[in-house]
Amino acid sequence: MPDATASPLTTATVLVGRGLLLSRRNLDAVISALVLPVMLMLVFVYFFGGAIDTGDTRYVTYVVPGVIVLCAGFGAAATAVTVSDDMQRGTVDRLRTLDVGAVPFLTGHVVAAVARNLLATGLVLGVALLIGFRPAATAGGWLAAAGLLLAYITAVSWLSAAAGLVTRSPEAAGAVTFLMMFLPYPSSAFVPIDTMPGWLHGFAEHQPVTPLIESLRGLLLDRPVGDAPWTALAWCAGLLLLAVAASGTLFRLRTR
Template sequence: MRYLLRDVTTMSVRGLRLVTRDLDAMITAVVLPVIILLLFVLVFGGAVDIGTGYITYVTPGVILLAAGFGAANTALAVERDMSSGMVERLRSMPVAAWTVLTGHVVASLVKNLASTAIVFGVSILMGFRPEATPWEWLAAVGVILLFVAWITWLAALVGVLVRSPDAAGGFTFGVMFLPYVSSAFVPVETLPTWLRGFAEHQPVTPVIETVRALLSGSAGPGGEAALAVAWCLGLGLVSMVAAGLAFRARR
């Protein structure tokens, strides 16, 4: 167990170093969500009437969108390791090769915490005033981390399965799609009937609603939070196991 923890720590530090050296990924994970926040609040916010300040409504959705951007880049990083011979090199060393996937996941969690903090800071400068208690803040961060972990393991699975950077990059478009067809930017009641059913029953909507309720201080022991956690844990576990099996098969 001691050697396994050592390997995971080593691969996590490596993953963080790769993140800091990938300027394009850093810009995508940090700058793009801020631009989207500014765009929706300043351009569309005046036209959206939801009974409260739009900055308060939209911030949780942009935070999850930022997390999705950051996690999706993991697919590219894993694909590079698989195609560059990095994994084959690890097999010749006394290191558990699969820990490279865990290292990428840990690095993604750290990177997304940083990007989430930046989005929070910008939204507060724009007038967002969360009313969450310290426990609600911790719960909101926990839900966001569960969401990031699920998306990152799914991205790692994609990175193992594909055979080119372009195919890995295509995963980003799927991640971008889900928050837009949810309650991230407008209430699902305003969507067309044929689209409302998907928005109400896809996993991103309960996660956004849970984070929104926690930050506003109105969260209660309802089913929305349990549904959000169940979605993230269930899909994250399936993605993690599938990534591990695909990794062994491709080796």
């Protein structure tokens, strides 16, 4: 536990270490977050890939950016569960006696989620290379893709932390974050949007993950991306600001 006289930065650092330690102890959740996206990628590539027309792009190459974004949703869901568990077990009450605020407490959970997501992303990319994914990104493209992905992971992890403050049980927290795990499906992650029913096009084209996936796909394949990266960053910034503001308010309401 952090010291009551410690600075906010020191307190946040201690709680980040605690969040990483909790991840190590909760190996079943970590393994699920690592293995499930890889299994889904293999299912899409080998079960459905032959029936999906992606033009001159091999399906494995087309689908990998979507699976990477799907990874972020799985990793973020675990954040809601751990935050809700801390609220339920009274851990937050003990932290409040040490004058620990919302930002240091939630930062520990968010940083742990980012670390889990980066590990899962590395695993997905490694398996993707083994089954035929061949990126053509430049050094700048890799950096830009990594930056966009980090921004998205941070934003959805904060949203998930806010969801953990709203719910009254870890089970309910996991259910609330289903939307973040579902969003890549009605997007360009797994099939081209023009193959979907017409009534779904508007949502699929203008939801948060579509510009992110299109940006990652273009950057990793060294193709034009237009203004998609800026749209993706705008979504990430808006979601992050909303999540941080909501988290502060919810934390005060739950701990007063």
